[in-house]
Amino acid sequence: MNSLPQTCIGLTGGIGCGKSTVAHLFEAKGVRIIDTDAIAHQLTQPGGNAIDAIRTHFGSEYLLASGAMDRPKMRHLVFADYAAKAKLENILHPLILTACSQAISTPSLAPYTLLMVPLLLENPPFLKLVQRVLLVDCSEQQQISRVMQRSGLDESEIRAIIALQMSRKERIFRSDDLIKNDGMPDELTAQVNNFHNDYQQISNNHLTAS
Template identity: 50%
Template sequence: MSPQAPLRIGLTGGIGSGKSTVAAMLAAHGAWVVDTDALARELTAPGGAALPAIAARFGADMIGPDGALDRARMRTRVFADPAAKAALEAILHPKIGALTEARAAAGAPGQVRVFDVPLLVESGRWRERVDRVLVVDASVETQLARVMQRSGWPESQVRAVIAAQASREARRAVADAVILNDGIDLDTLRAEVAVLWERWTRQAIA
């Protein structure tokens, strides 16, 4: 593959699947990782470019005392109101898209780009923007345990997030490869990532 057209990998998985761990492993292999969730947080951090439009649409009380989006309050709002969710997405998605491509362009010529996109399937726009889709999969029970342990959320809240995301079957349906990150240790996961990296990068330059 020429330096002008680096391999583009879309990485996705449900909450608690271990997607971020896999992204870090791909970065260790030399990939340039663009984390769209991190970009969303950047846009809604103090001084973030999305805050004026969010305040105008949802009210200034959606901005916390620290000057950032009150993410917990917004999460509650959009889970309860599909129209609010659509309005927030209409504000954020174009800005995230533009920032994603700008960050991708900052990688070295020919360097593999990995786009870490939690809602890759739900967006409906990513399949044609990448060469390969990698899904990190885990059982709902594993997702619950991981998220509750790391975040302290109650089980009902985690289940609500899982229910709002694409199903495991929907993610698998668009995948070029699936890593089942369930009941395996980090060394085994690292080995699976290495095998996939070797195969995809070899195919890209063939």
């Protein structure tokens, strides 16, 4: 059997929709998970490949004493300044894209790969890496409630983040598959099970055809 998965599924969704929860459920089934948020954290840790460029373009005041990027301070800047947001994305996105491409091409015995990208639908270079887009969706009020529980952000800050992201209606329209994460945990698990079976079949078909 070919050890390189032939299928890469893009996992996305708005802030607080439950992407990480869904990813963990897939991971428990042996699916390989590539998390762009985790890659971004690595790039902005002390000695990370993005640190020198962040220092050059934003100044040392956006770095902590440890040498890592000051994430809360940078978050406030990019939400208030579109040019700063674009500048940070121009630093991080090419590095993240390269890391994702390398990870996807690395041989694995997993049945397929799940690439988790919060803003996948807004980023065509990342869309080129996946064969299907799986969207995790819930109501805006649930998004706000979940993010408030897990972070120090208040409702106005969370609404500002949501406003910067693609609308819920547009995300649903542009996605291939949809998981509704507004019910009980067993309902979420059942949806993941169904899609896992579908994606295994797609991957098997690709392997057979290759």
